[in-house]
Amino acid sequence: MRRLVLILLSLFLVVIICAGNLPEVTLFCRAGPEAYGHRLQVEYWNKHLAQKYGFKVRIIEATRADYYTYVNNTLMAGAKTPDILESFSGFTALYGKSGLALDITDWYYDDSLFPYDRNDWLPIAMKLVTYKGRIYALPTDTNTYLLFYRKDLIPEPPKTWEELYEVAKKFTKKYNPNSPTMYGLAFYGRKSESLPMFWYQIFRSYGGTWWYDRPAFDSEPAMKALKWVVKVIREGLVPPDISTYEYMEILGALQTGQVAMAVQWDAAYPTLRDKKASPLVWDKMGVAMVPGVWTPEGIRRAHSAHDQMLVINPNSKYKKEAFIFIAWATASPEGAKIYAMAGCSPPRKSILSDPEVLKKFPRFSVKLPGLDKWGYAEPALPDYPEMKDILNTYLAKAWALEIDPETALKKANQEIYEFLRSKGYYK
Amino acid sequence: MNRKSKIWLYILAVVVVLIFNFPLVFVIVTSFKPLGEIMLPNLKFTFSPTLENYKMLFSETFPFGKYILNSITISLISTIGALAVAVPGSYGISRFGKVKKNVAFWILSIRMAPPVVFALPLFLILKWIKLIDTIPGLVMVYFTFTVPLSIWILNTFLMEIPKSVEESAMIDGATRGQILYRIIFPLLMPGIVAVFIMNFIFSWNEFFFALLMTMDRAVTITVGTARFVTGYSIYWGAICAASTISVIPMIIMTFLVQKYLVRGLTMGAIK
Amino acid sequence: MRNDRGWRFVIPSVILLGFVALFPFIFSLYISFTESTAYNIYHGKFVGLGNYISLFKDIKFWDSLRVTLLYVALSVSIEMILGFFLALLVDSLDRYQRLFMILLIIPMMIAPLVYGIIFKLLYNSIYGPIPLFFRSAFNIELQILNKPFRALLAMVIVDVFQWTSFVFLITYSALQALPKEPFEAAMIDGATYWKRVRYVLLPLIRPAFVVIMIFRLMDSFKTFDQIFVITGGGPGTATTTLSLYTYFLMFTRYNFGKAAALTVIILMVVIVITNLVFKRFFREVSAVE
Numbered sequence: 001m002r003r004l005v006l007i008l009l010s011l012f013l014v015v016i017i018c019a020g021n022l023p024e025v026t027l028f029c030r031a032g033p034e035a036y037g038h039r040l041q042v043e044y045w046n047k048h049l050a051q052k053y054g055f056k057v058r059i060i061e062a063t064r065a066d067y068y069t070y071v072n073n074t075l076m077a078g079a080k081t082p083d084i085l086e087s088f089s090g091f092t093a094l095y096g097k098s099g100l101a102l103d104i105t106d107w108y109y110d111d112s113l114f115p116y117d118r119n120d121w122l123p124i125a126m127k128l129v130t131y132k133g134r135i136y137a138l139p140t141d142t143n144t145y146l147l148f149y150r151k152d153l154i155p156e157p158p159k160t161w162e163e164l165y166e167v168a169k170k171f172t173k174k175y176n177p178n179s180p181t182m183y184g185l186a187f188y189g190r191k192s193e194s195l196p197m198f199w200y201q202i203f204r205s206y207g208g209t210w211w212y213d214r215p216a217f218d219s220e221p222a223m224k225a226l227k228w229v230v231k232v233i234r235e236g237l238v239p240p241d242i243s244t245y246e247y248m249e250i251l252g253a254l255q256t257g258q259v260a261m262a263v264q265w266d267a268a269y270p271t272l273r274d275k276k277a278s279p280l281v282w283d284k285m286g287v288a289m290v291p292g293v294w295t296p297e298g299i300r301r302a303h304s305a306h307d308q309m310l311v312i313n314p315n316s317k318y319k320k321e322a323f324i325f326i327a328w329a330t331a332s333p334e335g336a337k338i339y340a341m342a343g344c345s346p347p348r349k350s351i352l353s354d355p356e357v358l359k360k361f362p363r364f365s366v367k368l369p370g371l372d373k374w375g376y377a378e379p380a381l382p383d384y385p386e387m388k389d390i391l392n393t394y395l396a397k398a399w400a401l402e403i404d405p406e407t408a409l410k411k412a413n414q415e416i417y418e419f420l421r422s423k424g425y426y427k
Numbered sequence: 428m429n430r431k432s433k434i435w436l437y438i439l440a441v442v443v444v445l446i447f448n449f450p451l452v453f454v455i456v457t458s459f460k461p462l463g464e465i466m467l468p469n470l471k472f473t474f475s476p477t478l479e480n481y482k483m484l485f486s487e488t489f490p491f492g493k494y495i496l497n498s499i500t501i502s503l504i505s506t507i508g509a510l511a512v513a514v515p516g517s518y519g520i521s522r523f524g525k526v527k528k529n530v531a532f533w534i535l536s537i538r539m540a541p542p543v544v545f546a547l548p549l550f551l552i553l554k555w556i557k558l559i560d561t562i563p564g565l566v567m568v569y570f571t572f573t574v575p576l577s578i579w580i581l582n583t584f585l586m587e588i589p590k591s592v593e594e595s596a597m598i599d600g601a602t603r604g605q606i607l608y609r610i611i612f613p614l615l616m617p618g619i620v621a622v623f624i625m626n627f628i629f630s631w632n633e634f635f636f637a638l639l640m641t642m643d644r645a646v647t648i649t650v651g652t653a654r655f656v657t658g659y660s661i662y663w664g665a666i667c668a669a670s671t672i673s674v675i676p677m678i679i680m681t682f683l684v685q686k687y688l689v690r691g692l693t694m695g696a697i698k
Numbered sequence: 699m700r701n702d703r704g705w706r707f708v709i710p711s712v713i714l715l716g717f718v719a720l721f722p723f724i725f726s727l728y729i730s731f732t733e734s735t736a737y738n739i740y741h742g743k744f745v746g747l748g749n750y751i752s753l754f755k756d757i758k759f760w761d762s763l764r765v766t767l768l769y770v771a772l773s774v775s776i777e778m779i780l781g782f783f784l785a786l787l788v789d790s791l792d793r794y795q796r797l798f799m800i801l802l803i804i805p806m807m808i809a810p811l812v813y814g815i816i817f818k819l820l821y822n823s824i825y826g827p828i829p830l831f832f833r834s835a836f837n838i839e840l841q842i843l844n845k846p847f848r849a850l851l852a853m854v855i856v857d858v859f860q861w862t863s864f865v866f867l868i869t870y871s872a873l874q875a876l877p878k879e880p881f882e883a884a885m886i887d888g889a890t891y892w893k894r895v896r897y898v899l900l901p902l903i904r905p906a907f908v909v910i911m912i913f914r915l916m917d918s919f920k921t922f923d924q925i926f927v928i929t930g931g932g933p934g935t936a937t938t939t940l941s942l943y944t945y946f947l948m949f950t951r952y953n954f955g956k957a958a959a960l961t962v963i964i965l966m967v968v969i970v971i972t973n974l975v976f977k978r979f980f981r982e983v984s985a986v987e
Contacts, residue, residue: 026643031654060643061489063654066930069949074642076736076952077550077559081643094952098737190932241823241844243933252466252824382737386951393758393935400934402846411757422733422752433792440787444801450816450859451804453827457819466825470834512710519707530708536972537719541920543944544961544968547729547954548722551739571718574711607707632809634923639949649811653927663819670812677807685800689871 023055025318025325027310028071028082031061032247033267034141034308037342038086041329044338049328055321068193075100075313083316084326087137089128089307090193090378090385096131097382101311105135107323116331117350124375125347128307131380137309138330140339141267142347144303144371145201146287146363148254148272149261153180157261157288159299161202161228164261164291168237171260179260184237186253186262189245191396196388197304197378198263199395202228204302205292210379215420217391218413226398226405233399243400257281263290269363270343287363289370305375307347383423390415451674458667465663480664484672491669494651498673501562501647502630505569509626510619513577518607520578521585522593531582538575542635545571550639560642568636573626580625580691584618585611621691624684628677648673723965729958736952749959759960761935762943766919769850769939773857774914778907780858781865786895788866789873799870806863814924817856821928846936849929853937856924861917865910872906873899912975916968940964 027042029035042057050056060082062070071085075095087101095101107113125139147164149157153171158164168184169175188198200208208221216222233242239253251268253259255278266287275282292301310326312319329335336346340357345364351357352364378384394412397403403411420426457465459476484491520530549568550559558564588611596606634649641650652669655662681688730749732742753759788798805813820828821842832840843849880902884894922941925931931938931946938946944964947957 028643061654070638070642072736072952073550073639073949074560076739077554077640077642078557079560079642081560094736100736190930191934239823240839241841244823244843244929256824258824383735385736386953389946389951396932397934400844400846400932400936402934402936422748436787436791440791440798443784443787444798447802447805447859447863450813450820451808453820454812454816465819470827470830512714515707516711519705523705530712532972534715535975536969537715539916539972539975540965540968541922541941543920543922543941544726544965545719545722546945547948547957547961548725549718551729552722552725567718570714574715574718578711603707628807632811634809634811649809652815653811666815667819670815674808674812678804681800681804681807685796685803688803689867 022050023318023321025055025057025084025321026082027057027059027084027086027325028074029059029061029086030067030308031063033270033343034086035059035061037339037344038140038329040338040342041335044334045325045328053321053324055318055325057325072100075311078315079313080315080317081313083313083318083322084310085313086140087309087311088193089137089139089309090388092129092136092309093131093380093382093384095136095311096134099314101136102314102316102319103134103136104138104312104323105133107320108135108138108327113320113323114327114331116327116333120331120348120350122347122349122352122371124305124371124377125307128305128377129309137307137311138326139307139309139347140330141308141345142305142371143265143267143308143345144305144367144375145198145263145290146266146269146366146370147261147290148264148268149286149288150181150281150284151286152284153260154286157286158291160293161205161291165228165232165237168232168261169235172237174236181257181260183239183253183259184261185232186238186242186245186250186259187264188247188250189238189242189396189399190249191392192246193388194247194265195395195399196392197306199225199229200378201263201290201302201304204376205290205300207293207295207300214426215387215413215416217416218409222409222413223406226395226409230398230401230405233401243396254278254285255281266345266363266367267343269361287366289366289374292374301370301374302376303370303374305371305377381425383420383425387416387419390419454667454670454674458664458671460664460667462662462664480662480668483662483665484668489651489655489665491648491651491672494646494648495672497562497645498631498648501565501569501645502627504562505566505573505630506623506626508566509570509573509577510622513574513581513622514612514615514619515607516574517578517581517585518611521582522590531579534575534578537571538579542572546636546639549636553640559640560644562645565637565640565645565647568640569630569633572629572633576625576629577622580622581615581618584615584621584690588614617687617690620684621687624680624687625691628680631673631677723962726958726961726965729954730962732955734954734958736954739954742955745955749955750963753956753959753963758935758938758943762938762940765850765935765937766939766941769854769857769921769937770915770918772851773854773861773918774911776854776858777862777865777914778911780862781910782869782907784862784866785869785873788870799867803863803867805860806867808860810860810921810923811927813856813860814927817852817859817924818928821852843929844933846933849933849936853921853925853928856928857918857921861914865914868906868910869903872903876902916971 027038029038039059042059046056068088068091071087072091074082074085122142125142129135129137129139147157154167158167164185171179171181171184173179173182188195202225203222206221206224208219208225209216212219232238239258247265247268250262250264251271254262254272257280269287271277272285273282289301290303292299310330312322312326316322329339330346331348333350336348336351337354337357339346340351341360343361345352345367352368358364381387391412394408398405398408417426458480460474461477461479464471464474483489553559553564553568558567592610593606596610601609632649637647637650641647652666652673655666655669731744731746733745734742784802788795788802791798820826823829823841829840829842832838842852880898881894884898889897920941921939922945925937925939925942929937931942944957944960947953947960
């Protein structure tokens, strides 16, 4: 027993001694393509800039499932580390109201701390990190959904949800024994941040808006949108375990050649075009804008836009250092370019139109106009997380065919209305 | 029973053992498979063994060594700390009628309550006293189950120690404290060992509180393992390697101390 | 024996448990009457019984209660039956009983989280060995986690795989401690094996069985780790147990008030059940010993 204690003590000492001299700023991020980009940035920083600025950066990766729960717990708990956390723009309003993330507005407008071009951002990217005129984060990526399709099978990607349905049917074995793929389509199905965001795109392209005099999730466009999803699921055009589908599962379905098309975050693109990671399909992947709906004025689409963003822990010991790093990582030409070349999409116009980046990642030529013309943001309310979770629960139930679309949306809308009323949004 | 049916019984027993240990064997075997061979869409029984999964565990991005160290420290402190209060506590409860009933009931209630009941207030309290993501903080949270468990098991052991032993000592003029540490303590040793093992296992395997209350500095082996479920690709190989590492000490323990383990696992209800 | 100042020994445990268990409970009680949320944790508006009322009107609360009861009933009953027969089996072996016992209790030693992870891999519809086995052996496309009831059954199976060993262990230990005479008497009377089990053995181990059931009931009621890892409560809300629902209320919705109200209710139920169990436990335990 005594020996064990001694061994432990000495191990601790070793750890303490090895900890090094320069202060260390920790960066907490979601494992995946973004973490890969951040890791390259951190390596570059520690090699070339750490001595100049007087601090090093260490990266911690965490599981993608329930990642944001974890981030917000950390902030709410008042933990001192990590100093920088990758978060998601859906929480900007919450952070703003609660002070869970550091208000960096003053530093952002200070030229000595932010010596980069403030006009180079995609406008929507900065809008998503601002709440009531104050800035709470800097955007690393602005993501949207794209329609991934097999170029070798589908010459012209479907433009509308109805066309998508027809094409998906054509590539489902059940309806077309000659189909080279088992199912036509895949999309999000498991209750997650992304599930409502996928559905919003159908909802909004059918003409939906967030509010009438009440929340509008039981309106005509909402019904149409959910009925479309349920029809696709019920008729078996998507893998039967669709209600367990998240980022990974959609990726897997495309990689194994199980499905012909998928509506997936554009961040999946580099993985799918990587010969090693996706040996079966890497040269056959095409991307298009998310489908829409024909209106008299032409096609109407909707692109869910959200930021991956870096926030600073208000309890951190190294707040200023943290800001210097996130400014460099998101806005400096070299930092943003390292990130872009790793396959991510920093919302900097100069980077996204950089020929070298474009050559490696041609998806930006689809994504930029999509976001520019059809991008929209989620409602910016501090209570939005709970509201979204209510909707999420009922959507997931409808996805699993537990309840019919109409009941789901009526109940969801009623519950959201009562919730918002209890918070004083409605009298 | 005749010989033939005896053999059948053994065959049945072996089959049952194989079925129930299949997940464990599967995870150990998978930990030596290259990632490409785990995610194959067809059944395949041969593979080329590799250690790459284990190497990945201890790479720079995944400080698994630190998680193991955290887990060892937290489990040991929460175990020993719980014993330090539980030995006198259970002695008091078992020997003094008035205290016994109420406290024992209270302690059983804590043992029975789902951890989620304590999660929110403990989370907010730890935040308040600034112990989130620290080893002392998590140890404190683990006391919610180690202390009741210890008192409960020790109590059943104490009930077996005859009171006559103490009475004779008391006649010789020994105080309660002296009796506890000179006489009861040695007699209670098997119970203490059982409690030590149980607490260690429960703390080692705990996931829920660790998930909520640790972020960086005090991350334990279970949360560390779950972190390999990433979006890029689920590192099944690394997950299985991490699981194997966390499971091996438990299995060795099962073989070494099963006598105490049985008493501990049954909460002392059965010898 | 003098009933002298024994309470002194209990003080440290009481203080410690008071701090880590009683104080949190009081804190929960306070929060449950307020509208506490992420941006207003400690000073939420006082809403009286509002959170409790909204909980009782909440269909998802009743759903999760139903799921929990179903899960507990299924898993505990299957475990009790399997564990009992396993104990009989090992008990009737002439040699190597100890070895078989150890091998059978290994599942209990493994972290529930690890079990969850293993089964997440085993159930995977693309490369999971179980669907693969069904595909190659029976040519069936087995989708495990997409149908509500099937997913719940899959969670029950994980629980059974891990905790049957607990039932086995206690039953087996109880069998070992039984007196031999009644069996010999029954054997002389010419009773068959199953008759002896039914009329002699079962009544004798009934007390132990009650103890096991109580612990399994409470522990399977607590289940969180495996379900959280494998389905995260889905598909839809088909595997959202009370534990998971509370967790979601707290940490995805930040509705601390309502979550606290739910934990208070759970704790009340637990205390009532414990109260019933308590006297029984003491009676049965003394019977076992």
